[in-house]
């Protein structure tokens with residue numbers, strides 16, 4: 001049996017680190033949304049995190065999330081899909097989460113939009129960017145993001161709220177910050193275009209190993225899993 005209180009201890013540590021990163025660059029804590037990443041975590045533990053004040057959770061896989069959802073105390077909690085979404089799962093997930101952070105193609109966006117329209121809803125989404133240009137990673141190349149935004153603009157079943165990225169594993173603080181800074185530049189460049197239906201208010205970047213650097217470079221959403229729940233057991 002794991003000690004129950006480790007979740008609240010870990011959350012306090014993460015909270016402190018968020019505050020410190022904000023202080024380092026003169027940002028306010030309220031500018032940052034902590035999304036607790038609950039993939040592989042069982043419902044009772046997720047509920048404990050929620051009882052400790054977690055208000056946003058992120059899950060990677062549609063199947064896993066839908067299986068756990070009936071057991072979660074989601075009152076006042078927002079749910080985000082953060083993992084790669086296959087087009088054949090769109091039908092199941094639209095209407096089940098507050099936001100889809102991982103839109104990485106026009107086709108996927110069109111399918112989400114169509115499904116949302118037939119449910120009479122608008123789905124908030126982020127566009128996932130492969131900022132590190134890594135070969136096997138999902139996400140749109142940074143050079144293609146602007147063009148994609150113009151293509152997403154007319155889709156009335158989605159509302160693009162910003163960008164998301166999973167950074168490559170880098171070891172120095174300087175390298176991490178340089179990459180997140182590149183992402184922030186892209187974010188504000190696109191925001192400056194004022195594209196219809198493309199809001200650019202959220203920048204989701206930073207995980208357990210790099211959320212401090214992400215905050216220092218302008219993240220508004222961080223996605224933290226193992227620093228809260230411990231090492232994942234698959």
Ligand SMILES: *Cc1c(COP(=O)(O)O)cnc(C)c1O
Nearest residue numbers: 037082207208209223224225226
């Ligand atoms: C697993 C995952 C995270 C959290 O990773 P940790 O290193 O455990 O904090 C964040 N974002 C995405 C997309 C993930 O898949």
